[in-house]
Amino acid sequence: MNTTTKPEVEFRDVNYSADDLHILKSITGTFPKGKITTLVGPSGAGKSTLFKLCNGLRSPQSGEILIRNHSINDYDPVELRRTVGIALQSATMIKGSVLENLELPLTLQGKHIERGFAEELLYDVGLDGSFLQRNAKDLSGGQRQKLSIARTLVNQPKILLLDEITSSLDRVSQHDIEELIEKINEKYGTTMVWITHNLEQALKIGHYTWVMMNGEVIETGESSLLHAPKDERVQQFVKGELG
Numbered sequence: 001m002n003t004t005t006k007p008e009v010e011f012r013d014v015n016y017s018a019d020d021l022h023i024l025k026s027i028t029g030t031f032p033k034g035k036i037t038t039l040v041g042p043s044g045a046g047k048s049t050l051f052k053l054c055n056g057l058r059s060p061q062s063g064e065i066l067i068r069n070h071s072i073n074d075y076d077p078v079e080l081r082r083t084v085g086i087a088l089q090s091a092t093m094i095k096g097s098v099l100e101n102l103e104l105p106l107t108l109q110g111k112h113i114e115r116g117f118a119e120e121l122l123y124d125v126g127l128d129g130s131f132l133q134r135n136a137k138d139l140s141g142g143q144r145q146k147l148s149i150a151r152t153l154v155n156q157p158k159i160l161l162l163d164e165i166t167s168s169l170d171r172v173s174q175h176d177i178e179e180l181i182e183k184i185n186e187k188y189g190t191t192m193v194w195i196t197h198n199l200e201q202a203l204k205i206g207h208y209t210w211v212m213m214n215g216e217v218i219e220t221g222e223s224s225l226l227h228a229p230k231d232e233r234v235q236q237f238v239k240g241e242l243g
């Protein structure tokens with residue numbers, strides 16, 4: 001990895017256990033600032049758990065996590081949630097309009113969204129302003145995912161965690177989402193970390209890649225590492241011989 005790239009998130013020997021299970025083992029590494037890092041690995045490798053550590057939903061038993069050069073422990077929970085946004089495969093919506101769903105992060109703070117900002121966010125994800133009054137439950141899967149991404153942008157996060165956001169979408173919607181993530185990354189300089197099972201997507205979208213297995217980080221570097229991994233287990237994984 002290019003050593004001149006600044007880390008936006010840094011893990012120093014991080015260990016996490018739950019129910020006597022050692023889920024994350026001595027995680028050390030960085031997600032570089034302003035770049036898209038893809039996180040790949042077999043099912044159960046610990047990828048989603050790593051995300052939960054990044055946004056404070058879980059705390060490690062040992063080690064240190066730095067977010068923008070500050071210990072995660074120094075952030076108050078609201079500030080951390082604003083700094084680190086997360087979008088999930090499920091793109092869960094509340095009952096109501098697109099507008100009500102979009103402004104949810106502000107409603108929770110007792111505020112409303114300004115119309116112009118709402119329209120800009122929809123524009124960023126390829127939806128026009130006429131969507132605002134539509135019922136969120138009538139959106140297609142791809143549109144719902146776009147709205148979910150727009151909603152994470154309301155707080156203007158510096159870091160965006162994307163957990164399998166295209167896995168349940170058809171190829172066209174998948175491609176749409178990939179393009180808009182690249183666009184958002186360029187427009188706002190948002191640091192992105194994207195968990196994906198799709199290695200083709202990881203190669204296409206990621207500037208960097210982390211490969212995780214059994215709670216460990218096995219290989220990291222520029223995404224092209226997936227063409228010629230050094231580690232034998234990663235070689236097997238990219239050939240589809242592991243989960």
Ligand SMILES: Nc1ncnc2c1ncn2[C@@H]1O[C@H](COP(=O)(O)OP(=O)(O)OP(=O)(O)O)[C@@H](O)[C@H]1O
Pocket residue numbers: 018019021023041042043044045046047048049050
């Ligand atoms: N609270 C918990 N208690 C016990 N085990 C847990 C808990 N949370 C996660 N695990 C286990 O930790 C391991 C890692 O889970 P995690 O969801 O992070 O993997 P993943 O790499 O995201 O998998 P997938 O690609 O299938 O989503 C799994 O074996 C899971 O069952």
